[in-house]
Amino acid sequence: MxxxxxxxxxxxxxxxxxxxxxxxxxxxxxxxxxxxxxxxxxxxxxxxxxxxxxxxxxxEDFQQEVIPHLTRQDQQRLIARKLEQRYRGTTYRYGRVLQQAGQQDQLQLSALLxxxxxxxxxxxxxxxxxxxxxxxxxxxxxxxxxxxxxxxxxxxxxxxxxxxxxxxxxxxxxxxxxxxxxxxxxxxxxxxxxxxxxxxxxxxxxxxxxxxxxxxxxxxxxxxxxxxxxxxxxxxxxxxxxxxxxxxxxxxxxxxxxxxxxxxxxxxxxxxxxxxxxxxxxxxxxxxxxxxxxxxxxxxxxxLARRIKFCAFAIVALAAILLGLALWQGQKIQAQWPSLQQQIEHETQQLAALQPLSQRIDPVHMQAAVQLYQRDLANWPSATEAAQRFSQVLTPFSQLQLINFQWQTGTAGLLASTDPTLPLRAQQIKVTLRASPLATEQQAWQQIEQLLAQLQRWPNAKVALMPSPTEARTSASADDAAESAAPWPMDFVLQLTLANPPPEAQ
Incomplete structure (x- = not known):
């Protein structure tokens, strides 16, 4: 325009x-x-x-006045009343608030006479x-x-x-x-x-x-x-x-x-x-x-008419875009329909093959399997969690280095590779720690004792210091004067057993 x-x-x-x-x-x-x-x-x-x-x-006349600060609606009414009082009968008049000063507003009134x-x-x-x-x-x-x-x-x-x-x-x-x-x-x-x-x-x-x-x-x-x-x-x-x-x-x-x-x-x-x-x-x-x-x-x-035309044009354009997307999506589904049909037929065949098997399933056995999962398998101990927990305890002991970490859980003799004497779901951690070459023997033993005290605080924990390969070599060479000094490196073997808590505690 x-x-x-x-x-x-x-x-x-x-x-x-x-x-x-x-x-x-x-x-x-x-x-x-x-x-x-x-x-x-x-x-x-x-x-x-x-x-x-x-x-x-x-x-053209200009006047300034000071009025109380009011809400917008009351302010417009007051301005209209001021204009009517000052420029009665004048068609072209104008009033506005120029600025606010505290609880008062500066008002400007003007008119074309x-x-x-x-x-x-x-x-x-x-x-x-x-x-x-x-x-x-x-x-x-x-x-x-x-x-x-x-x-x-x-x-x-x-x-x-x-x-x-x-x-x-x-x-x-x-x-x-x-x-x-x-x-x-x-x-x-x-x-x-x-x-x-x-x-x-x-x-x-x-x-x-x-x-x-x-x-x-x-x-x-x-x-x-x-x-x-x-x-x-x-x-x-x-x-x-x-x-x-x-x-x-x-x-x-x-x-x-x-x-x-x-x-x-x-x-x-x-x-x-x-x-x-x-x-x-x-x-x-x-x-x-x-x-x-x-x-x-x-x-x-x-x-307003221009805005309505613009909105109508925007709606038509949006409808055209949505229609184009719908057509494109329909063509895409139509192109994928043969593969979807093959997938449906394959799943139908699998369902038909499983129907005879489902008829032979004993509900009692199924319920027992669910109970076994909820009671044992769902809460089965995790080696990752045990390793992370032990690593957090070992972090403050800078004179000890972790050489070997072994973890197993009790299976009540179900597996030949595990200890048959370990109770069901009990955890057994066996670690080998090596003292730092910069530490003396006394410092190494002090850190081991402190670590044992920390592990003893775990719930249902039992800690034992096992014979290490270093001690075996020391005993074998006790008569040799050249090896009478403490051997290095010094290794310590700890065995930590965590008993499975009773069902009430879980």
Whole structure:
């Protein structure tokens, strides 16, 4: 949908649109019968576009109040009541909370007092069945941009223009709009004369603020001059030839518009302040300011229709994707169907072969087998658990090294390879430990005794120190004087028997 900005000024209405090169003018309409007729024809030709009305009128009032901090619903009711009290009978009015300070909110109220040109413009658009996105003000839009820039300036005067014969002066305190007025600027071919007039207007604004005691007499007022490149050069020339600022003003004669576009994340393009304003209006989704709800009804209905169409398209696309997946899955199952049929036939044959066997199974034997599994096999001792448990006990004894680990469990003589005297499910662990070469014999025996004491604490444990191969070699060479010293390495054989706990303990 094409988006068109209608710039409403005291003398005419300009139809504009944004492009990569900045603002592009579409048409120009005067405030007379011929202009209104041309605007009606233009609206009919652009009936499917979305219109933004941007006003740059002089009769715009601004007020600030402080209200108690309330919930959102109560706050909106209070704002509506404040607007009705201050601007009774005015159609185009706007109120919003600027900031919260503790238990109080700073409220800004504003209204367009000259309704005649705006009424005629909106009536023409609605007659042509055009969608209006909102009615905006140059002064309030400038305030929105300053809020987004987050400037640290207690005072700021911005001077700009949207038409050659007008000059807008907007005064801000902490980026909050205090007043904005539209003055007249003499249109002469001499740009230096126009620049001199702009600087004189800045001095008058400074004197007005001092007279109203908004600024102290020794306080400096920063001024931003937002114009095109040609006016910027004329302002610099005037500033170079005379002391235009003095001690009262700080003149920034041409703010870097490219920097503003980058800071506000706007498309780069255009060399005037109007380019920045229009790009911000269309790109930053500024909420409606002055348009009543009835004016926005058509735009909202079209927006709802577009969302419904988008949802319908998304549903159709999703259905198409799901249908494609279903077809692909069906083709895959169809391709696998022969192998699935063979598998079913094979399992059917196996089931038929097992049916005679199931008829010969004795339920009593089956129950006995289940009881045997639950009583013995399900809780059968594990060599892995026993090894891990013994390793945890052995870890603190750094002078002993594990050489051999043997584990067996009692099977009550069922297996020939096990000890027939070992009770059923009892565990027997036989380990060979070697003393470190760096340890003395006394240290080795102390560690063995401590390890035996640790193992004795296990439930149902019985620990025995068995003869080791080292001791056998020592006894065989007792008469040999060359081998009278303690042999190395020293090995110790421990046998740990863990009796099976009774069924009640399990």
């Amino acid at each position: 094409k988006r068109i900005v209608l710039l409403l000024t005291p003398t005419h209405t300009a139809a504009l649109c944004a492009s990569n090169q900045g603002v592009r003018p579409l048409a120009h309409f005067n405030h007379d019968a011929a202009g209104r007729a041309s605007l009606a024809q233009f609206s009919l030709a652009q009936q499917h576009g979305l219109f933004y009305v941007l006003t740059d009128l002089g009769e 000259n309704e005649a040109p705006l009424d005629a413009l909106i009536s023409t658009l609605l007659t042509a069945n055009c969608a209006i996105a909102g009615v905006y003000s140059v002064a309030l839009l400038t305030e929105n941009l300053l809020k987004k820039l987050r400037l640290d300036r207690p005072h700021l005067l911005i001077m700009s223009r949207s038409t050659p014969e007008t000059l807008r002066q907007s005064y801000f305190v902490d980026s909050t709009l205090q007043f904005s007025r539209l003055g007249h600027l003499d249109v002469t071919p001499n740009l230096l004369a126009q620049a001199q007039g702009i600087i004189e207007q800045a001095h008058r604004a400074r004197q007005y603020l001092t007279t109203m005691r908004v600024l102290a007499r020794d306080e400096v007022l920063p001024v931003w001059a937002l114009f095109d490149v040609s006016m910027s050069q004329a302002l610099r020339q005037i500033a170079a030839n005379s002391d235009v600022g003095g001690d009262e003003l700080t003149l920034d004669l041409q703010v870097d518009l490219a920097f503003l576009q980058q800071k506000l994340q706007l498309p780069s393009g255009g060399l005037s302040w109007l380019d920045v304003l229009l790009a911000a209006l269309l790109q930053l989704n500024v909420p409606n300011q002055y348009a009543p709800p009835a004016v926005l009804r058509l735009a909202r209905s079209r927006q």
